[in-house]
Amino acid sequence: MLKKIRILLRIVFLLCAVFIVIGLYQFNENIEKNEKLQAMKLLSASENSSVLSGSANEKYELSPSVSGNTSEISVSADDPDNGILPEYRELHEINPDMVGWLKIDGTNIDYPVVRCDDAEYYLSHDFYKKEDKNGTPFVKSFADVDSPGDNFVIYAHNMKNGTMFGNLDDYENENFAKEHSIIEFDSLYEKRHYKVISVFRSEVFSEKENNDDKFKYYEYYNAESPEDFAYFYGNIMHLSSYKSDVKASYGDRFITLSTCAYHTDNGRFVVVAKEIR
Numbered sequence: 001m002l003k004k005i006r007i008l009l010r011i012v013f014l015l016c017a018v019f020i021v022i023g024l025y026q027f028n029e030n031i032e033k034n035e036k037l038q039a040m041k042l043l044s045a046s047e048n049s050s051v052l053s054g055s056a057n058e059k060y061e062l063s064p065s066v067s068g069n070t071s072e073i074s075v076s077a078d079d080p081d082n083g084i085l086p087e088y089r090e091l092h093e094i095n096p097d098m099v100g101w102l103k104i105d106g107t108n109i110d111y112p113v114v115r116c117d118d119a120e121y122y123l124s125h126d127f128y129k130k131e132d133k134n135g136t137p138f139v140k141s142f143a144d145v146d147s148p149g150d151n152f153v154i155y156a157h158n159m160k161n162g163t164m165f166g167n168l169d170d171y172e173n174e175n176f177a178k179e180h181s182i183i184e185f186d187s188l189y190e191k192r193h194y195k196v197i198s199v200f201r202s203e204v205f206s207e208k209e210n211n212d213d214k215f216k217y218y219e220y221y222n223a224e225s226p227e228d229f230a231y232f233y234g235n236i237m238h239l240s241s242y243k244s245d246v247k248a249s250y251g252d253r254f255i256t257l258s259t260c261a262y263h264t265d266n267g268r269f270v271v272v273a274k275e276i277r
Contacts, residue, residue, distance in 0.1 A: 037091065037111075037112060037127060083188075083189050084188045084189065085186065085188060085189065085190075085191075088100075088101065088186070088188050091112060091127075092188060094127075094128070095112075095114065095127055095128065095129065097114040097115055097116045097122075098112050098113070098114055098127075098188070099113055099114060099115045099139060099145045099146075099187065099188060100112070100113045100145055100185055100186050100187045100188060101113065101184075101185070101186045102137055102154060102183070102184070102185050102257075103183075103184040103185075104180060104182075104183050104184070105180060105182070106170075106176070106179065106180040107167050107168070107170065107180065108162050108163055108164075108166065108167055109164075109165065109167075109168070111136070111137050111156075111164070112127055112136070112137070113136075113137045113138060113139060113145075113154055113185075114127065114136050114137070114138045114139075115138060115139045115140070115141060115143060115145070116138075116141065117141045119138075119140050119141065121138075122135050122136040122137075122138040123135045123138075123157070133157075134157060134159055134163055134164055135156065135157050135164065136156075137154050137155065137156040137164065137165070138154070138155055138156070139152055139153065139154055139155070140153070140155075142221070143221065144221070145185075145187050146187055146188070146189060148187070148253060149221050149222045149253075150220070150221065150222045150223045150229070150252075150253055150254065151220050151221055151222075151232075151253065151254040151255070151256055152221060152255060152256070153217075153218055153221075153256040153257075153258055154185075154255065154256070154257050154258070155258050155259070156168075156257075156259055157259065157260065158259040158260045158261065158269065164259075165257065165259035165269075168257060168259050168269060168271060169259075169261070169269050171196065171199045171271050172199060172241055172269075174241070174242045177196055177199060177242070180196075181195050181196045181246075182194070182195060182196075183195075183196065183255060183257070183271075183273045185255055192275055193275070193276050194254070194255045194273035194274060194275050194276065195246050195273055195274055195276050196244065196246070196271060196272070196273045197236070197237075197240075197244050197246040197248060197254075197272055197273055197274045198236040198237060198239065198240040198244060198270075198271075198272040199240055199241045199242070199270070199271050199272075200236065200239035200240050200241060200270055201239075201241075201261055201263055201267060201268070201269055201270070202215070202217055202239065202267070202268050202270055203264050203265070203266045203267050203268055204218065204266040204268060205266075206266075215231075215235040215239070217232075217235070217236065217256060217258075217270055217272070218256075218258065218268075220232045220256075223250065226250045229249075229250045229251075230250075233248055236272050246274055248274050252274050252275065253274070253275040254272055254273065254274055254275065255272070255273050255275070256270060256271070256272045256273075257270065257271040257272075257273075258270050
């Protein structure tokens with residue numbers, strides 16, 4: 001009997017060792033992929049910056065729209081890169097689904113963000129469109145990241161190895177949130193900074209049940225009226241794990257980061273930040 005137990009323990013130990021090795025391999029592979037993308041971004045910026053500054057044909061500017069709440073991209077007809085920032089040109093050529101780059105100091109979040117018609121595709125594919133359970137941070141096809149609208153939502157997996165949005169829930173710690181309150185998101189055309197305003201847990205509510213009275217943060221993209229904004233703002237502040245000294249008003253723009261959480265079925269962990277100018 002003891003001999004069988006010892007054999008069983010050895011098998012369990014070997015299986016655990018195999019899973020650990022596989023996990024470390026996948027983690028390192030993911031880190032290497034992202035480091036390669038980051039290196040390409042930096043190299044592209046370095047190689048193109050001098051060319052960009054010296055070429056009148058490649059200049060572009062952002063001008064306020066009529067509403068004053070968005071920015072329209074004005075691009076020279078002679079610009080072969082359509083006004084794309086130098087550091088993102090090569091990456092965009094590799095994957096035209098790329099719409100920007102998300103970075104948060106003090107976390108592993110430093111990734112390109114993509115968009116395509118199939119909202120599920122990048123849950124299981126990397127930036128190079130190869131199958132990868134880590135996926136890639138993405139926005140839904142209708143998300144306006146260029147103008148942008150009043151808000152857009154970036155989704156990514158909550159990976160146990162800490163990649164993607166695996167450590168986004170560090171923001172539940174108020175001290176961490178204060179020390180890492182700035183979220184950087186560059187569209188292909190401009191650099192932006194956002195400041196964290198709300199951190200909360202929620203869920204994706206079933207469409208089969210009567211959930212019309214539930215606050216669905218993932219449906220807020222544009223405020224059609226001050227009342228729409230007030231509904232969104234009031235709810236994110238009410239749900240937030242702690243109070244923020246960041247104030248917002250109608251016309252402000254936001255970015256929302258969303259990942260899976262396990263406090264309830266279809267749970268989500270959410271960080272909302274306001275664009276600062």
